[in-house]
Amino acid sequence: MPFPICARQTATLFTQIHPYLGEFPYFCNQISVTTHNQMSFISNLFSNKKDKEQAEKDKNFDMFKFDGVRAQRMGKNKYAEQCFLKALEIKEEYETLFYLANLYIANGMDNDAINAIERMMKCEPDIITPYEMAAQVMLRNNMPEKAEDYILKALQTDSNNAELLCFLASAEAESGKYEEAIRDASKAIAIKEDFIDALIFRARTYLKQGDSRNALTDAERVMQLDENNEPAIKLTAEIYSAEGRKEDAVEMFDKMIHLNPYNSEAYSGKARILTEEGKAEAAKDVLDEAIDINPAEADLYKARAEAKSKLGDEKGSEEDMAKCKELSDAEKEKANDLTDKEKKTEFDNIIGIFK
DSSP: OOOOOSHHHHHHHHHHHOGGGTTHHHHHHHHHHHHHHHHHHHHHHHHHHHHHHHHHHHHHHHHHHHHHHHHHHTTOHHHHHHHHHHHHHHOOOHHHHHHHHHHHHHTTOHHHHHHHHHHHHHHOTTOSHHHHHHHHHHHHTTOHHHHHHHHHHHHHHOTTOHHHHHHHHHHHHHTTOHHHHHHHHHHHHHHOTTOHHHHHHHHHHHHHTTOHHHHHHHHHHHHHHOTTOHHHHHHHHHHHHHTTOHHHHHHHHHHHHHHOTTOHHHHHHHHHHHHHTTOHHHHHHHHHHHHHHOTTOHHHHHHHHHHHHHTTOHHHHHHHHHHHHHHHHHHHHHHHHHHHHHHHOOOOOSSSOOO
């Protein structure tokens, strides 16, 4: 007989050998039940401990993550970064990485942003948002070909995404690949016929190639969809100007001004055409009106300086150029001050964890 491998088999064997051992299986069963109960208790003890540890981790993760969100909203970006990093030490999570990446992008920390974005890709490889974010960072750093690579990866997930195709076209245009850009913008429009952004982009690209006829067709198509679309009206004015239709261009700029009296580009565009047409006095009048409405717009003073120079008013021209420089310098200083303030801010220790 083979050697018994469990208590029940051993009891049966003993019963066969000696009738007085008939009660032995009972004792074996009791031992088995007791042992099972003891093991279950120990297992539950460790399981409860693990559950408590996990609950504590989850609690800390949420605390760091949402304190980071609050800090970011308060403009305390350094502290927000610390919170997000602490949360990510506990758990690698897509949403927290998204907050961290956006924080880095907003503060010009593009290498750190790309690192966070690529971690997002690993967490959720089928979501296209990280690829779009990475492409934006690449374009900001004048690396359109790398932007194209990220967009093409996103298109592997969603090949019929019109927005992605238009984004790819814009990256291609940044590389000077205008034919490819028009091709991919056309694909986007074929998928989404009323895609205004793609139509305006394609029109601008046609115009860069000197194809004003196709550019005008796209611009007019946009105005059929939205007759008050300011970018399309401005583009139409530029197309008319390129074709030598100066009066039509001025009419388009007047339409822009009527729609939005605070649009300084409309005044500048109209004044530029009037100056080119030898109507410097009329251009100056347009710019006087624009400056009354937008007195802090540096480019308006620059345009008026040109008109005054054409009129022989060199002193007035110099004064406007000085005002243009003053406003430009003030704007740059303001931007730098905001950056320095962010760098020097003493961040509150919201939950007392960073020493």
